[in-house]
Amino acid sequence: MTDLSWMIDCVWRPPKRPLGAKTPPLDKTLPENLKYYKYWGFTIYRTYYGPSSDEHWETLLGAIRQQTRLAFGYYEVEWFRKKDKAWQKRRYTSAAEYDRDLSIIKDLFRLFPREHPSLLSGLSIEGVREICLQEHSEAEEKMAGADFNFVLVADEAVLNGIPHGEFAVKAVGYDWDKLDGGWGWERVSTGSLLEFWGMLLEFRESGIGKYYTFQYEGPVEGLESYLWAGNLSAPRFERCSQPQTAQREVGAKGFTFD
Template identity: 40%
Template sequence: MDSLKQQTMLACGYFEVKKDVDQSDVQLLKSLLRLDAREDPSLLEGLDIKGVRELCRGADLGAEPAVAGYLYEFILVADESVLKDMGNGEAVVKAVSLSWSEGRSGWGWMRVPTGYVLDLWMLLSRYSFGTESVLRFNGPEKDLDTYVWPGDVSLPGTGRFSEVRPLLFHYTAQKPDRTF
């Protein structure tokens, strides 16, 4: 959790070097960043993403309008496979749309590099009336277990300010050609 928050703060560095950005806005953005951790492994035991989505749809995600779960109906999940990925050097988290349903495009979830969470939030803000289709994927759902969101070309790429890997060096299984 601390690593995710730290990487997101570092991603704000993109705006700190921009001359046309009011730095008080950057500081406000940083002060508003909160991650609400819900830790009860027994609740998630045996649940796949569909089960986690159903469990969280009925949960109180917070009544504050700035909370992503409340505003965009998205949650971040660190399940057993994510923890294994982190142990192998892949800093990812699963981003899950709570408003996605069967029959819509994609699968409503994807593994996202922890350094790209600010980019994801900006993309969600652009599509606030259709956030369930933000994480598009062309392939079977089982491929998402190894696929990593490549970001979006319309975004400024704030993740590079929190990455230790070289620019354009993709994560394992991060293939921009699989999104549509």
């Protein structure tokens, strides 16, 4: 379970104070300082451009945006809020202060779609990793959490699964090494991406290897039907964000976020 306060601290990026500065740190609650919050989320690479894939791609992007926002429903529950270490230490002095940070973190979520048929079409997972390494500095400029070294991939299998109600995307670690075990990528439910990002943050802060929850040990071909089991220490965020809900929203063209 990732504390909201951890997420806010991750995206709060004020200018570095000069050494020995006597002025107080910037107040993150002031409206004029909202510009110092950074977007968070994922770059998503599209590697398939076949028939009907444009429609399926847009549906996938919309589902991820909508489901991630819905997944924050857990943070609106009082017992969850009270588990936040910052709440317990009285950094939050009221529910209103907590809700303010919750609103900020919701609005800062972004997907950064990467489409380029001549460069990306048919690219393997290893090929995507090579591209990501080349584009890493650009990702760091755009969003907090780029140092997790994880991206999403929508390939032929992912996009062809959309009309069949299979809302999952491939989460690929591009700094993975064979010594890390597993294969360095797994299919993740679109309703679990908030949990997945939070896990990456928790593991970074705690010094735990981020591939720890990638438990699949079979042949790589089996990953096409295997789904990430989740962070066992976290509540199941996707219960607030079922794929069926996203499908109804897609049909109703209910997406309002860029």
